[in-house]
Every structure is written in structure tokens, then in C-alpha cells.
Amino acid sequence: MNIVKHAGALLVLAVAQMAGAQNFPTKPVRLLVGGGAGGAADTTARITGPKLGEIWRQQVVVDHRPTAGGIVAAGIVAKSAPDGHTLLICSVATHGIGPAVNKKLPYDHIKDFTPISRVGTVPNVLVVHPSVPAKSVKEFISYAKANPGKLQYPSSGAGNSPQLTMELLKVKTGINVAHVSIAPDVPANDEVASGRVTANFGNVPGALPFAKAGKLRAVGVTSAKRHALFPDVPTFIESGVSDFEVTVWSGVCAPAATPKATITKINGDLVKVLSTTEARKALAERGIDAASSTPEQFAAFIKSETARWAQAAKSAGIVPK
Numbered sequence: 243m244n245i246v247k248h249a250g251a252l253l254v255l256a257v258a259q260m261a262g263a264q265n266f267p268t269k270p271v272r273l274l275v276g277g278g279a280g281g282a283a284d285t286t287a288r289i290t291g292p293k294l295g296e297i298w299r300q301q302v303v304v305d306h307r308p309t310a311g312g313i314v315a316a317g318i319v320a321k322s323a324p325d326g327h328t329l330l331i332c333s334v335a336t337h338g339i340g341p342a343v344n345k346k347l348p349y350d351h352i353k354d355f356t357p358i359s360r361v362g363t364v365p366n367v368l369v370v371h372p373s374v375p376a377k378s379v380k381e382f383i384s385y386a387k388a389n390p391g392k393l394q395y396p397s398s399g400a401g402n403s404p405q406l407t408m409e410l411l412k413v414k415t416g417i418n419v420a421h422v423s424i425a426p427d428v429p430a431n432d433e434v435a436s437g438r439v440t441a442n443f444g445n446v447p448g449a450l451p452f453a454k455a456g457k458l459r460a461v462g463v464t465s466a467k468r469h470a471l472f473p474d475v476p477t478f479i480e481s482g483v484s485d486f487e488v489t490v491w492s493g494v495c496a497p498a499a500t501p502k503a504t505i506t507k508i509n510g511d512l513v514k515v516l517s518t519t520e521a522r523k524a525l526a527e528r529g530i531d532a533a534s535s536t537p538e539q540f541a542a543f544i545k546s547e548t549a550r551w552a553q554a555a556k557s558a559g560i561v562p563k
Contacts, residue, residue, distance in 0.1 A: 266298075266325075266326050266504050266507055266508075267298050267300045267326060267327055268300075268327075269300065269327060270300055270301040270302070270303055270327075271294070271295075271298070271300060271301070271302045271303070271326070271327050271328075271329060272303050272305050272327065272328045272329070273287050273291050273302055273303065273304050273305065273329050273330075273331060273494075274305045274306075274307055274315040274316075274318060274319055274328070274329070274330050274331065275287045275304055275305065275306050275307070275308075275312075275315060275331045276307055276308065276309075276310075276311065276312020276313070276314065276315035276316060276330075276331070276333065276335060276336055277308060277312060277331075277333065277335070279306065279308070282333075282362065282364045282445070282490055282492055282530055283312070283331045283333050283335075283492045284304075284306070284331075285362075285525070285528050285530060286331060286361045286362045286492050286525065286530065287304045287331050288304060289521055289524045289525055290361060290512065290515050290516070290521065291303075291304050293515040293518070293521060294511055294512065294515060297511050297514070297515070298511070311335040311336070311339075311340055312333060312335045312336040312340070313336065313340055313344075313347060313348065314348075315330060315331075315336070316330055316332065316336040316337075316340075316347075316348075316349050316351070316355075317347075317348035317349050319355070319495070319496075319497055320348070320349035320350075320354035320355065320497060320498075321349075321497075322497050323497070324356075324496065324497040324498060324499040324500040324501075325500065325501075325504070326496055326500055326501075326504040326505075326507075326508060328496075328497065329358075329494055329495065329496055329508075330355070330494070330495045330496075331361070331492050331493070331494060332351075332355065332357070332492070332493050332494065332495035332544075333490070333491065333492040333493070334403060334489070334490050334491050334492075334547065334551075335403075336351065337351045337355075337495070337544045337547065337548070338491075338544070338547035338548060338550075338551050339402070339403065339406060339551045339555075341548050341551075342548055342551035342552040342554075342555050342562070343551070343555050343560055343562055343563075344562060344563065345562045345563060346563070351544070351548070352544070352545070353498060354497065354498050355495040355496065355497065355498055356495065356496045356497070356498055356499075356500050356505055356537065357493065357494075357495050357537055357540035357541045357543075357544055358493065358494040358495060358496055358505055358508050358509050358512065358537055358540065359493055359494055359508075359509050359512050359513060359516075359534050359535050359536070359537065359540055360491060360492075360493040360533045360534060360535045360539075360540050360543065361492050361493050361494060361512070361516065361532070361533065361534070362491070362492055362525050362530040362531060362532055362533055363465070363489035363490070363491045363492075363530070363531050363533045364445050364446060364447070364489060364490045364491075364529055364530050364531070365445075365446055365463050365464045365465035365469055365488070365489050365490075365531075366403070366404070366407050366443045366444060366445060366446070366463070366464045366488055366489075366490070367443070367444065367445075367446050367449045367453075367460050367462070367463045367464070367469075367472060367475065368382065368411075368441065368442075368443055368460070368461050368462045368463075368464075368478075369431065369434060369441065369442055369444065369449050369452065369453065369458040369459060369460050369461070370382065370434070370440060370441045370458065370459050370461060371434050371435070371437050371439075371440050371441070371458065371459075372456070372457075372458070372459055373437065373440075374393070374440050374441065374459070376459075376461060377459065377461065378461055378462070378476070378481060379461055379462040379476065379478055379481035379482070379483060380481055380482060381461075382441075382461050382462070383415050383417055383483075386415075386417035386418065386419055387415075387416070387417055387418075390417075390418035391418050391419075391420050392420075392440075393419045393420070393440045393441050394419065394420045394421075394422050394439040394440050394441070395408050395419055395420070395421060395422065395439060395440070395441045395442055395443070396421075396422045396423070396424045396428075396430045396433045396434070396438075396439045396442060397421065397422075397423065397424065397430065398423070398424055398425065398426040398428070398430070403443075403490055404430060404442065404443045404444060405421060405558060406551055406554035406555060406558065407443040407464065407488050407554075408421070408441075408443050409554040409555075409557040409558040410486070410488060410550070410553070410554045410557070411443075411478075411483070411486065412557060413553060413554065413557045414483055414484075414485075414486055415483060419441065421558070422439050429448075430442045430444055431444055431448060431449060431452050431458060434452075434458055435452055435457040435458055442458075443464070445490060445529065446463065446469050446471050446472060446529045447471065447528060447529030450471050450472070450529075453472070460472055460475045461475070462475060462476060462477065462478045462481055463475050463476075463477050463478070464477070464478055464486065464487060464488040464489065465477060465487065465489060465531070466479065466487045468480075469529075469531075470526060471529055488550075491533070491547075493535075493540055494508070494512060496508070505537055506537075509536065509537055512534065513534045516532045516533075516534045517534070
């Protein structure tokens with residue numbers, strides 16, 4: 243009898259969850275973004291948010307919290323009601339680098355969230371000053387090995403994407419490239435173009451104007467395939483550096499305990515948006531590659547990213563605090 247009652251209760255719960263998912267959303271959805279206006283996370287939110295709003299017939303409000311590398315935004319969503327009406331543009335900052343370099347976050351990036359789908363990725367590109375005698379990744383690595391410490395790269399602080407991307411390359415290849423700290427408001431590509439430092443890993447869109455003007459030379463992109471904005475620049479994998487795919491990525495995460503049926507609906511609608519020519523074109527024009535996934539794939543990806551960035555932080559001598 244108890245077994246029958248238990249089964250009946252589970253059935254009632256399942257039906258209620260399905261009904262809730264079918265009715266979702268019942269009010270405006272808040273989409274929190276930890277990055278600043280114009281960044282990859284903001285761009286993906288502003289392109290996908292309105293399209294989701296059209297499907298849901300509810301407003302999707304993009305809520306910026308551009309402080310502490312997205313940690314504040316993530317902390318808010320982690321403590322929000324798990325009903326799908328408060329979502330996060332989770333990113334390499336909040337769910338990759340942040341957990342790898344910080345022991346004390348206001349959230350557990352695995353336990354406090356349910357990943358829904360990736361949205362977009364932006365690869366980095368290795369650029370050098372024209373005076374550097376390297377026109378390819380292989381030549382860059384050979385020159386760095388022959389001249390340990392002579393090449394320099396800038397970053398605005400320990401534990402950010404440009405620094406850790408270079409540290410990953412150092413781990414993979416054994417080269418010695420010196421880190422030079424710069425102020426947060428100093429563009430790294432400007433430092434390389436001026437000749438004050440010699441190399442930099444930066445996002446593809448930001449490096450493109452410098453490369454077109456001949457102020458910087460692009461030698462390799464960190465995506466799995468060549469990028470449309472740099473079609474003549476080989477990937478690191480093409481160049482012999484195996485398993486070197488590094489992207490600044492973003493996706494959508496919900497608070498933990500959000501009903502599975504709601505997660506499934508949001509995922510399906512988001513994948514539908516990202517499959518449209520309009521959305522893919524809008525993202526591509528801003529250097530972002532559309533990249534959807536299942537919730538399970540995204541969860542596995544986040545775990546692998548944390549391990550990757552932890553390895554890079556260790557190489558850089560960064561002790562999580």
C-alpha cells in the first residue's frame with residue numbers, strides 16, 4: 243500500500259512539473275550577465291534574449307552585474323528560486339577560471355547550478371609584434387625555445403584568460419615566455435603594437451583591426467577550426483600543438499533544483515534560437531561562434547574547463563585564495 247501511495251505521489255509530482263514546464267514562463271525572465279556591455283557574454287544575451295522572449299511571449303530582461311568577473315551575478319542566481327525565471331549567462335569567468343583561482347566563491351559552480359546549454363564561443367588568437375621573427379606557431383615555439391624569457395606577453399592581472407592561455411601553451415610546449423603586468427585600463431594589443439612587449443593572446447574580434455593594419459601579426463588561433471575572421475591563420479592543433487583548443491565561452495545556467503522539464507524546455511527553445519540563420523549571423527558578425535549543447539554535454543564541458551584552467555593557474559604559480 244505504501245509503495246502504491248509513493249508511486250502515486252511521484253506521478254502527481256511528475257505531472258505537476260510537466261504542467262509547470264508547459265506553462266513556463268509565467269512572468270518576465272531575468273537573465274543576469276556578469277560581463278560588461280559589449281563583451282561576449284553581453285552580446286550573446288542581447289541576441290538570444292529577445293528571441294527567447296518572442297517564443298515565450300514574456301520579456302527577457304538582461305540584468306548587468308559587471309563586477310568581480312561575473313562572480314556577483316553568479317552568486318545572485320545561485321540563491322534564486324529554482325523555477326527558471328532567473329537565469330545566468332555562465333561563462334569561462336564564472337564557471338572555468340573563477341573556480342580554478344578562487345577558493346572562496348559565493349557559490350559552488352557545480353552544486354549550485356544546472357547547466358542548460360552553451361551559447362557561443364570566441365577563440366583567442368596569438369599575435370606578435372612584426373619584429374618577432376615568427377610567422378607561424380611552429381616558428382614562435384622554436385624562437386621561444388631558442389631564446390628563453392626573451393619573448394614577453396602582457397595581462398592586466400593574474401588569473402585572467404590571456405595570461406592563462408599563454409600558461410597553457412607553456413605547459414603544452416615547454417617554452418619560456420615572460421609575463422608582464424599592465425594596468426586594467428591598458429589594452430594589451432596596444433602594448434604589443436607599440437613594441438613594449440612582443441606577444442599576446444587576445445580575443446579574435448579585438449585583434450582583427452591591428453592585424454589588418456599590419457601593426458600585429460597573427461600566427462595561430464585557439465579554436466578547433468580556422469576562424470572566419472582569420473581564414474588564413476592556422477589553428478594550434480593544425481600547427482602540431484595537440485588538444486590546444488581554448489575559447490572564451492558563454493552559456494546559460496539555472497539554479498540547482500530547477501525542474502528537469504523546465505530545463506528541457508529552455509534548452510529546446512535556446513537551441514531553436516541558435517539554429518536560426520539570423521542569430522548565427524548576428525553572433526558571427528561579432529566574432530562569436532554559435533555553439534549549442536545538451537544540458538549533460540554542457541555539464542561535462544564545465545567540469546573539464548575547471549580542470550584545464552586549474553592546470554594553467556598552477557603553471558602560472560597562482561595559489562587559489
